Amino acid sequence: MTRSLLDPSAVPAELRPYLAELVQRVGILCGPHLLSVFAVGSIALGDYRHGRSDIDVNVVVEPSLPGEVVRELAESLADGALRCPAAGLELVVYDSAFVGRPSDQAGYLLDLNTGPLLPERVSFDPAAAPAFWYVLDRSIAYQSERVLYGRPVRHVLAAPSQRHLLAALMASVREHTTGIGHLPDNQVLNGCRSVAFCRTGRWAAKREAAQIISESEPDFRPLLETAVRSFERPRTAALELPATEVRTFLAWVRERVEEAAESRL
Structure with missing residues (x-):
């Protein structure tokens, strides 16, 4: 059976041919699983x-999918086999038994990072990466329900519990505070998104989150406006942000997230 994008108009036009081919390859290899x-x-x-942005995709398969197919997926979707038009592809494969219940674990069968601006990474061991990335992504997926192919997201994926989600948020803030491997604009905008989520209970796009925080925290507005301008440029042309101001803002973000966690747990 031919697999095709469920709703091509739901994804950016630049990505439609690539995502259609990705879905086709995943479908051929996984078959009825x-x-x-x-x-x-x-x-x-x-x-x-x-x-600037990566392509982030989750795949859910039946637990009966043979292990060798997972490795074939990694080979078939690597940038050398399927050229990524974006900064990179971050693809995670889960089995339905794992994602069908709330969890604070990474829990993946495959975590593939590939593409022109991403360090190549293929992992079959969910203990090899900090779990918070996956918890937050599953929460975003549950909220957004942006299906490319197959069953509705909420038919295969359980939302993380509030306790797991707040713990993941705090881990994310700590990660971005180090600055290692992160563009400063991404540190700042992810901080905005974390605080906006704590205030609203919903995930906002980075620029929307920056607007939310700018309106209530005018002292940070110049920094946030610069971060947004930088985010709108290619990664290779990102703007420099004042390091001291970034650290001050991230310390403020950490305090807000910790306050939210303490009040709700």
């Missing part, structure tokens, strides 16, 4: 920036 393919990250939140 494939349950759902859905977008996460900037595509799910409607804030994809070509030349």
Whole structure:
């Protein structure tokens, strides 16, 4: 059976041929074991920036999928086999038994990072990466329900519990505070998104989150405006942000997230 994008208009035009081919390859390899393919990250939140954003995709399969197929997926979707038009592809494969219940674990069968601006990474061991990334992505997927192929997201994926989600948020803030491997604008905008989520209970796109925080925290407004301008440029042309101001803002973000966690747990 031919697999095609459920709703091509739901993804940016620049990505439609690539995502259609990705869905086709996943469908051919997984066959009847494939349950759902859905977008996460900037595509799910409607804030994809070509030349800046990654393509974030989750795949859910039946637990009976043979292990060798997971390795074949990694080979078939690597940038050398399928050229990624974006900054990179971050693809995670789960089995339905795991994602059908709330969890604070990474729990993946495959975590693939590939593409022109991403360090190549293929992992079959969910203990090899910090779990918070996956918890937050599953929460975004559950909210956004941006299906590329197969069953609705909420038919295959359980939302993380509030306790797991707040713990993941705090881990994310700590990660971005280090600055290692992160562009300063991304540190700042992810901080905005974390605080906006604590205030509203919903995930906002990075630029929307920056607007929310700018309106209530005018002292940070110049920094946030610069971060947004930088985010709108390609990664290779990102603007420099004042390091001291970034650290001050991230310390403020950490305090807000910790306050939210203490009040709700």
